[in-house]
Amino acid sequence: MLDTVRPWDELNSDERRLFIRMAEVFAGYVSYSDDQLGRVLDFLESAGELDNTIIVAVSDNGASGEGGPSGTFNEWRFFNGLPTPAELSLEHIDELGGPTSYNHYNTGWAWAFDTPFPYWKRWAGYEGGVADMCLGAWPAGIDARGEVRQQYVHAVDVVPTLYDLLGVEPPEVLKGYPQNPIEFAANSRNADPAMPGAAATLTLYMDDQEIGSDDIVTQPGYFCVVGDGICVGRDDASPVTPGYEGPFPFAGGTIDKVVVDVSGERYVDNEAQVRGWFMID
Structure with a gap:
C-alpha cells in the first residue's frame, strides 16, 4: 500500500494543480466548520452558559484513503470499484467542494493530514486516521484544565x-x-x-x-x-x-x-x- 502515495516530484503540472486544489477545498471545509462551531460557542458565552455546558468534539475518523493515489471528484466511483484517473478529475476541478461533486483528496494528502500517525483510515495499520483527538470541556463540573x-x-x-x-x-x-x-x-x-x-x-x-x-x-x-x-x-x-x-x-x-x-x-x-x-x- 505504500506505493499508493505518489511522490510530489513525480507529478506533472496538471496533477500538482489538481492536488493543490483538493487541499484547498479541504482547508475551506475545516475553516467553515470551525467558524460555525465558534458561532455556537460565542452564543453560549454571551448567554452566560459556556462554563456550565458540556462540550465534546470528536470526529468520525481522521483522513481516509478512499480517494486513491489520484483523489476523486466522486467518491461513489470508489464504492463501485471504478478508479478515477487524475485526467478525469481535472475536468471537474472547478466543481470540487460544490453541490455537484462528492470529492475526496488523494492518499498523499491523507497521510499528511493524519500526522503524526502514518497511513490513513481504511488500511490504517499505524493508527493514521484512527487515533483521533477527543476534546472535552465542562469548566463548571470538571477541574481539569488543558491536560492531555x-x-x-x-x-x-x-x-x-x-x-x-x-x-x-x-x-x-x-x-x-x-x-x-x-x-x-x-x-x-x-x-x-x-x-x-x-x-x-x-x-x-x-x-x-x-x-x-x-x-x-x-x-x-x-x-x-x-x-x-x-x-x-x-x-x-x-x-x-x-x-x-x-x-x-x-x-x-x-x-x-x-x-x-x-x-x-x-x-x-x-x-x-x-x-x-x-x-x-
Whole structure:
C-alpha cells in the first residue's frame, strides 16, 4: 500500500494543480466548520452558559484513503470499484467542494493530514486516521484544565461518560421496549497510566465458536478472525469458514500480535479480491 502515495516530484503540472486544489477545498471545509462551531460557542458565552455546558468534539475518523493515489471528484466511483484517473478529475476541478461533486483528496494528502500517525483510515495499520483527538470541556463540573490524556476512548464512550457526569441511570425499558445494555461503560477504563485503554476480556472467535480468551487492556469486544483480516469490536465483516483449523491452539498469555495465514488453495479467491482492491486504490 505504500506505493499508493505518489511522490510530489513525480507529478506533472496538471496533477500538482489538481492536488493543490483538493487541499484547498479541504482547508475551506475545516475553516467553515470551525467558524460555525465558534458561532455556537460565542452564543453560549454571551448567554452566560459556556462554563456550565458540556462540550465534546470528536470526529468520525481522521483522513481516509478512499480517494486513491489520484483523489476523486466522486467518491461513489470508489464504492463501485471504478478508479478515477487524475485526467478525469481535472475536468471537474472547478466543481470540487460544490453541490455537484462528492470529492475526496488523494492518499498523499491523507497521510499528511493524519500526522503524526502514518497511513490513513481504511488500511490504517499505524493508527493514521484512527487515533483521533477527543476534546472535552465542562469548566463548571470538571477541574481539569488543558491536560492531555493518553488513554484510548471510543465514540461509544461519550454517552456513558455523560451519564456518569450527570448522575443519570438509563432505563432498562423505554416505552415498553427493552433497551440494549450500554456498551463500553466508563467504569471499565484502566487506571494505570502506563497501560492506556480499557481493562477487559478479549475473546477470540472463529465464526460463533469461542477459541480462547484473556484479560487485556484494549478496546473490549469480540476479537474476530474474518475474511479480510483481524477485527476487534462489532464490525466483524465476513467470517472465515468454520472449517478453518488454526495450526496452534490458543493457550492464553500475552498477545503481542496476531497473524492470519491466508495462503493456500482455500484462500485463492480471497487473495485475488484483495489484489483487486489494491489495484483500484
